[in-house]
Amino acid sequence: xxxxxxxxxxxxxxxxxxxxxxxxxxxxxxxxxxxxxxxxxxxxxxxxxxxxxxxxxxxxxxxxxxxxxxxxxxxxxxxxxxxxxxxxxxxxxxxxxxxxxxxxxxxxxxxxxxxxxxxxxxxxxxxxxxxxxxxxxxxxxxxxxxxxxxxxxxxxxxxxxxxxxxxxxxxxxxxxxxxxxxxxxxxxxxxxxxxxxxxxxxxxxxxxxxxxxxxxxxxxxxxxxxxxxxxxxxxxxxxxxxxxxxxxxxxxxxxxxxxxxxxxxxxxxxxxxxxxxxxxxxxxxxxxxxxxxxxxxxxxxxxxxxxxxxxxx
DNA sequence: AAAATCTACAACCGCACGAGA
DNA sequence: GTCTCGTGCGGTTGTAGATTT
Numbered sequence: 022x023x024x025x026x027x028x029x030x031x032x033x034x035x036x037x038x039x040x041x042x043x044x045x046x047x048x049x050x051x052x053x054x055x056x057x058x059x060x061x062x063x064x065x066x067x068x069x070x071x072x073x074x075x076x077x078x079x080x081x082x083x084x085x086x087x088x089x090x091x092x093x094x095x096x097x098x099x100x101x102x103x104x105x106x107x108x109x110x111x112x113x114x115x116x117x118x119x120x121x122x123x124x125x126x127x128x129x130x131x132x133x134x135x136x137x138x139x140x141x142x143x144x145x146x147x148x149x150x151x152x153x154x155x156x157x158x159x160x161x162x163x164x165x166x167x168x169x170x171x172x173x174x175x176x177x178x179x180x181x182x183x184x185x186x187x188x189x190x191x192x193x194x195x196x197x198x199x200x201x202x203x204x205x206x207x208x209x210x211x212x213x214x215x216x217x218x219x220x221x222x223x224x225x226x227x228x229x230x231x232x233x234x235x236x237x238x239x240x241x242x243x244x245x246x247x248x249x250x251x252x253x254x255x256x257x258x259x260x261x262x263x264x265x266x267x268x269x270x271x272x273x274x275x276x277x278x279x280x281x282x283x284x285x286x287x288x289x290x291x292x293x294x295x296x297x298x299x300x301x302x303x304x305x306x307x308x309x310x311x312x313x314x315x316x317x318x319x320x321x322x323x324x325x326x327x328x329x330x331x332x333x334x
Numbered sequence: 335a336a337a338a339t340c341t342a343c344a345a346c347c348g349c350a351c352g353a354g355a
Numbered sequence: 356g357t358c359t360c361g362t363g364c365g366g367t368t369g370t371a372g373a374t375t376t
Contacts, residue, residue: 036346038345080343131341
């Protein structure tokens with residue numbers, strides 16, 4: 022025997038709320054409050070389930086709710102808190118005045134999750150994909166690790182193509198990230214039967230390039246040029262993970278991350294970009310944006326307790 | 335201009351839990 | 356202790372509008 026339903030489903034309206042229904046509900050609650058949701062639709066003259074009324078009120082009609090786009094600081098807060106609490110939307114929303122758990126959840130699922138993925142960060146663990154792969158790879162034999170790397174490459178295909186095509190990489194070096202980018206593009210474009218060899222060839226052709234390339238190097242022009250290699254090829258022979266890419270400064274929780282050194286690198290990168298491209302260039306803005314969103318104080322344990330609107334357990 | 339696809343967000347569903355009888 | 360009820364919560368679905376093809 023299950024629970025009795027909260028209302029008779031045959032007699033209730035479902036779907037979008039009309040302005041008239043909103044008015045009825047709002048004016049009833051203004052007069053009588055929100056006690057006993059089961060009785061509210063009946064007394065307010067609404068053919069709605071009490072639960073539906075409660076959701077409409079809490080997620081949309083409440084006068085203290087904030088409608089509209091999330092600010093950068095709100096997004097930062099969500100990412101910070103999600104890295105600690107996971108999908109505890111109500112906990113996260115409690116720190117954002119005027120936002121509901123539904124708002125936060127929707128924003129996460131539609132925007133922030135993709136944003137993190139596009140930056141090479143696993144939205145579940147908040148670690149760079151490269152760290153996760155490196156961790157997994159330590160338990161695998163070299164052939165298995167190579168297969169894993171290629172499988173991951175396939176997963177990142179869209180993001181990689183976006184990064185590589187959004188801003189043309191313009192670097193005149195034989196051993197460049199751009200060269201690697203071309204090899205990656207070749208990999209995606211080649212026939213399936215050729216793919217087994219293409220990645221390893223790409224790496225073998227540029228073995229000394231990957232560990233020595235630095236984003237603040239004067240030949241670097243875009244974020245795409247250095248984000249890719251570090252995020253996709255950590256398990257490749259001769260490759261050492263560098264925490265220099267913007268997102269790694271805050272989001273990586275591994276032992277390889279050293280905040281002070283990375284702050285300096287980040288600062289150098291900003292200066293370099295501004296010097297080369299101008300303060301308002303798209304590339305500079307993009308780097309600054311990425312760094313600002315996930316700067317070094319973005320981890321939850323760096324948040325001063327006083328900053329929290331509602332105390333956490 | 336029309337169809338297809340994508341995006342954002344509102345709404346629903348079912349489960350869990352606490353309070354009170 | 357247990358049953359019912361009200362509510363909170365997170366996952367999922369539906370859909371309107373925007374964008375792309």
